[in-house]
Amino acid sequence: MVILSEKRTERDVYEAISDQTRRRLLRLLADAEELPLYELTVHFEMGRTAVSKHLTILKDAGLVVSRKIGRETRYRLNATPLKEIHDWVSFYEDFWKERMFKLNLLLEEQKMKADVSLDFQYTSSIEEVWKALTDSEMLAKWIWENDFKPVVGHKFQFRAEPNKWWNGIVDCEVLEVEEPHKISYTWASQGENTTVTWTLKEGSDGTTHLHFEQAGFSEETKATKGAIEGAIYSWTKMGEQLGKVLDQ
Template identity: 35%
Template structure:
């Protein structure tokens, strides 16, 4: 009997000096998502399919097919993330603290043969989360 290689997960966690409601807006409103992640036709409704799109260079187009898996306003948002052969799940969890909110982003589903995608996601999500924090800081 052979063992199945472990599925890897990228986790980024940080505390943000803002209430969960403010972070939720940045996670769920299209114009704000575009500021920190990518253009999308996202709507926070379970079962809703949507797409993230980006063109970082004229010769490169990024399309991520997604479906909303779980929505608990101001608490948890989860969606599938499929691109370039990767089938994964992205989950954001918001936990209120005395100083603001701990936001945890977890992307799971990286197979052992997807090391490049895993390393790329680890680097990209750090940048995305820093951009998210900036967007949240600028919200009224």
């Protein structure tokens, strides 16, 4: 009785399945309990002797066992040694799953990264600025006419004067309300679906710091010359108008 070392057995299993013909033999045997040599040979463009040599290599690796029935030798699969390869592949499968998970997180972070980011500061209290951001009548004074309500899930519209390039409609839905520190809603217009977020912070001197973000522009829009710059310009003007409304 010959006992192969663990290292030799590992090498034999890997070498045994490295050949396409031997892998196909294993697949044929996996689909049947037992097959004689002649039934295996018909699947290959080679003679019985060549197929028999491949089966011998698989037998040496413990992947195939055979038995004699009269003058006929029948072969069957022994899949146990393949577990070693499965375990080896599984290690790298977990390795790549972890890295793909981290990559997806990074891509999501990049996706949610604000395309437009602006900061404003007002002498008004945080409560006053919050009201200007969430009261429909006040919103109309520095953005556009609207039917806004600070309620998560509420769908509303901003309605501006239409022109030949734009119907003047922005469809929105409230996503987040944290009075008086944060308000977020979708901003869908002309095929673009973005998210607008206002974050308020009260300064030690009684002023209010207002941070604005708009995220989610399509790659096509971001690649369009002047598109993001145009959004920055528009929101900057609105922020200035908000300051005038607060000063009234």
